[in-house]
Amino acid sequence: MDRIIAADVFIKIVEQKSLAGAARALDMSRSMVTRYLNQMEKWANTQLLHRSTRKITLTSEGEKVLNHSRELIAIAQNISAPIESNNRLNGQIRLSCSPFLAHDVLPNMLQQFLHAHPEVSIDVQISNHVTNLVEERIDLAIRITNDLDPNIIARPLGKCHSVLCASPEYLEKNSKPITTDDLSRHNCLNYSRFEKSMWHFSHPENPVSVAIAGNFSANDSSLLLKAALNNQGITLQPKFAAQKYINNGKLIHLLPHLKPQTLSIYGIYRSRKHQSLALRSFIDSLVTYFDKIDT
Incomplete structure (x- = not known):
């Protein structure tokens, strides 16, 4: 899924002729667009774009990767594999959170969600460090802070007293x-x-x-x-x-x-538009859970 998103981001950069334009079109932070572009160039093992203060142009290898990216997106769009069957969510959610949240706050909520959605799996990565969502393949990072980077995409989940x-x-x-x-x-x-x-x-x-x-x-x-x-x-x-x-x-x-x-609790993710139904439901469940408990 990460490669499909990265391919879509690369196509949008070319279509919009800027990273900022791609970020607006995808409702994604510019820093996240940059990370996906860097990841694409890392996979291709070559530079894909010529960037100047005025414009962005494709390298010769970038032209090839653009065509492959469009083919990949077309294949992904034609795959007939419903994410949801009989209102049952599926897929994996890779979650990053602090030790406090992992050990003291989230265990009951995680088990309730998995019980309600048995075809979903959750992989919890415990860390206090700022997470690179793309490189570490994190779908959602939960962080407690009053100093949120304005360039990232986040949803308020609750308050920490x-x-x-x-x-x-x-x-x-x-x-x-x-x-x-x-x-x-x-x-x-x-x-x-x-x-x-x-x-x-x-x-x-x-x-x-x-x-x-x-x-x-x-x-x-x-x-x-x-x-x-x-x-x-x-x-x-x-x-x-x-x-x-x-x-x-x-x-x-x-x-x-x-x-x-009082500190704020945020759910941080890569994009609002590229979310699985399982992740959307999980984030909604987190908001409801934090509203009920006394944090």
Whole structure:
């Protein structure tokens, strides 16, 4: 399927005479169009286009690849293989998400979706890194961020709320913070992919940003949660992950009058127009799921 999409992108670049025009025609980000073109040239092992500030022209090899691409699209359009039979979806969905989402949030939803659609398979790739959807053959990447690249195609799925917490044992030895200023005297366990050494809180009057410091940081929130449970310090955690430990007394919710900055959850994909019915249904199910659960 990736080669069919890449062929379609290549044809659109030639027809529109620009990468930007192809992106508009396909409802795809320009960066994604560039990745598909690069992938086509990698497969062909040669340059396919001459690019200048004024125009795009085909190389001699590009002419051959264009003809092959049109043949490929024609074959794909004539294949009589229904994606959906008796309202049953099929095919594979290759999903990328963070360890927190994979372990704490999505397991029930994934099993419910697979139970409802037994002819669909899901391959989960767990990663905190920015994913190259084309090279890694990812259909959907779920990311938690307030700093989304405006050039990518994404759909809002939900919100991620956070809580500040620490173990009773840690607080017994180090005292309980009453104000945000008190955090400077504590060992704060920081998520290292956030803004360096800053925690942000909303407030009815003014938002508050607090400089924090500590002896342990990680780019995996579950590792920071385990550190807090082991009495190592104060952590800012997704509410969905920490709430059960707050409920059973293993963690204490700190500064509850302040609301940590809410993050957005996005589903990132290559194109709106080149989605299987299974992927579309899966994304719709994610929106419904995140709307129901308290994240």
